Amino acid sequence: MRVDDWLKDSEEVGPSWLTVDLAIFTLRDDQLMVLLIERGLDPFNGMPAMPGGYVQKDETLRDGALRELAEEAGIDGSQLHLEQFGTYADPGRDPRGRVVTVAYLALGPNLPTPVGGTDAARAFWAPAARLEDGALRLAFDHQTILTEALEEVRRKLEYTAVATAFCGETFTLRDLRTVYEVIWGQPLDPSNFRRKVLNTPGFVQPTGDQWLPPTGRPAALYRRGHAWLLNPPLLRAATSGQRG
Incomplete structure (x- = not known):
């Protein structure tokens, strides 16, 4: 109603x-x-x-x-x-x-x-x-x-950039992937996720800065891009009782 x-x-x-x-x-x-x-x-x-x-x-x-x-x-x-x-x-x-x-x-x-x-x-x-x-x-x-x-x-999360609402003003692609993995309850291949995000026009925008961890390699920082609707969408993998 x-x-x-x-x-x-x-x-x-x-x-x-x-x-x-x-x-x-x-x-x-x-x-x-x-x-x-x-x-x-x-x-x-x-x-x-x-x-x-x-x-x-x-x-x-x-x-x-x-x-x-x-x-x-x-x-x-x-x-x-x-x-x-x-x-x-x-x-x-x-x-x-x-x-x-x-x-x-x-x-x-x-x-x-x-x-x-x-x-x-x-x-x-x-x-x-x-x-x-x-x-x-x-x-x-x-x-x-x-x-x-x-x-x-x-x-x-599949069709919009709402995942960025769970991130700070700047974030790494690993931060963004964690949002998807936690909310969907399924692991995502890091390389495939990176490729899909960066090939989705307007999803994220590089800041030109890097996050420097205590150990390991630096990671590029991003912010939310101009797009709200994702084209192509990032679809969940099919699970029992759920479409992919």
Whole structure:
């Protein structure tokens, strides 16, 4: 259901509310991590959940998402890659009433330790793998939202330059390859990856500088190029139950 349709029909279905929820991913210690809060209020008091909350009447959806990120986790989202990826409106998704939420992806490099605030008892990074193995039980329908958000990130890595959102302003090709390997969960041949990246117009741009490791050979530094859509795309290898 589109948000504008919901707004038009809200008087007919009874009291309704609009919220934003944030699927926030980063890489820490070569692991894909998702930001969660521990709810400090009912419903689902004490359970982990996505950061988010009600949109105020005088703010845009994006402004509401940035405010909730700052209030509930102490993170400034203004420098993150932030985009809408879905709307969730099942009637029973929130026991308080009819609540429609607009879900956002927020991606950034090595984001800091979060600090819980407002109705979040605490905020913390959790390995995204725990979403898929069922180790985490989340409030509301946040398990579904985050699972779909994770697949959206994996898909976007194939067709867009979003992988650079997980890197710093400058990065090596090894840094970029690590993003793909961690998020896709599969090793990539370094030579093939280098060839594909450098042969994809506008994907990355050399800075002319080098990273000098304590030992070993220097590595060229790059920054994100001008292209967003990748042509040709970088496709995942086929795995069981997944297309290539």
